[in-house]
Amino acid sequence: MLDWMAWTWPTAAFFAVIAGLLVTMTVLAIKYPETPRVGILRIETTRGDRLFITLLGSAFINLIWLGLEIGPQPYALIACLAYAVAVFRYV
Amino acid sequence: MNKTVNQKAWFLVLPVLVLVAFSAVIPLMTVVNYSVQDSFGDNVFFWAGLEWFRDMLQSERMWNALGRQLLFSAIILAIQIPLGIFVALNMPKKGVWASVCLVLMSLPLLIPWNVVGTIWQIFGRVDIGLLGHTLDALGIPYNYTQNTLAAWITVVVMDVWHWTSLVALLAYAGLQSIPDAYYQAAKIDQASRWKVFRYIELPKMAGVLMIAILLRFMDSFMIYTEPFVVTGGGPGNATTFLSIDLVKMALGQFDLGPAAAFSIMYFLTILLISWVFYTVMTNLDRQEGPQ
Incomplete structure (x- = not known):
């Protein structure tokens, strides 16, 4: 699966940062509405x-x-x- | 009062999440991956960095396609929105004819894009098409395969034929929701027809008209099938809109990297415009709310 998506380290890092931001925002929204x-x-x-x-x-x-x-x-x-x-x- | 907490409901969202992941998120991630690499097929990729983005930003071809696309969307909106409102204002409010009108108006919306393209492609042909042959017999030069203006007129008229009824139906729904009391009050004040439209009908239609403008803009900005079937992007590049150019680049030339960079910029533009429209729409609702 990961092969056809042609992943590279920079793009993986890019999406990881965005995913991290989304998770942080969700946790913040639950903890501090x-x-x-x-x-x-x-x-x-x-x-x-x-x-x-x-x-x-x-x-x-x-x-x-x-x-x-x-x-x-x-x-x-x-x-x-x-x-x-x-x-x-x-x- | 104790609120029952039932987190199991979240599992009901899972099928949608999986569907969206496979139909939108994963392909989008793949496009981002392609945009920074070069490939000659066989699933072998070479790192290219931001080269394709730089190329695309300096590409005259992309800016020209964007210009044509914006011009097309502007023409479409300038014709379809006023025409749709005009049609809605003149449709019967109740009775059998109201139903007949509604059915007739929704017919073009039910026809698939490629069929609409084929209908107009044949309709406009000079040798066998009713429109093309008639215009030719009247001595009006019309050949959408050779003349840029004729190609543009055909594509625009086709889109107007296909989608004006959507605007008309939305505007009609907006008009139907206006209580009679407003019209009675206007009558007592001896308001002119124009003033009734300007101060009663138009403000009450504002919400649905914003939806109509958003839908028509997005749809015309992403148009592919109809012009592709009718003109194939020609004559020359005269009707090569963004999506046609994109498909030519990605599938015709197999330039996956530049096409991916192009797609991302196209996507970002659409995202920005949609967000602006959405924000304006929700804020309109909020302002109307307390009244």
Whole structure:
């Protein structure tokens, strides 16, 4: 099964991180339930929503970074991290 | 009051989880794996890193297909939404004719995509098709296999024929849910037809219209079968939309890596647009809620 899926270490690590984030979020949601809040986008968001906005935004940040040849790709992760902090703080 | 906790119910979700895993999650993971590698078949892969993503982002072919796709979706929405509302407003509200209209409107929706394509492919042919032959006899130059404009008109008209009734049915459902009291109040105030539409019907239809716009946008953005059957993406590349280009790349040229990178960007775009629509829709509901 794993053979036809053509796994590589970087992609496996990528999915492991996402799975880890989802599990963490689920555990957090069970242990510390929260009420949705309204941030600068004026939409109701929970932690899960903010994680989704972060991941989707990060994908686009990476694509823009690559497309416009801003710099070495790993540095895009720093921009993503800053974006994530902003999303979790203000959205 | 003690709440009964029964975690066994979670097992009922399992079949859906397995189904989604095999139909969506695992194939998507495989596509991500393909996008960073190169393959010449035989299940042998070579690491390529971000090369395919870079290639695709700089590929004129992809940007052109995206441009055509956006233009197609914009035309489709600009025609189908107003036309669907217009049809819904003019449909009988009750009686036998209401049922007849509903059945007639749902007929195009029941026809499979490839059959719709075949119908229009034959209908538009100059030698044997009713439409193509008639236009030709009237002296109007129309050949969708050679003329870009004719190909676009055929594909757009075909989609309008196929899907406008979906918008009409949704708008009709929205209209039916408006209580008579609103119309009576408007009559007392001597509101014009336009004002009744603008201040009663349109706001009450807003929810279903958002669903209609979302459905039509997504469906037209992912359109494959109909233009593939009618024009095959031609003449030249004139009607090669994103999905047609993607299939050409993945299956025609067997460029799995670039096609996978292309698919991921296509998927991300659709995900972003769907999320925006979904968010707007749920927030509309929330604002309407307390009234």
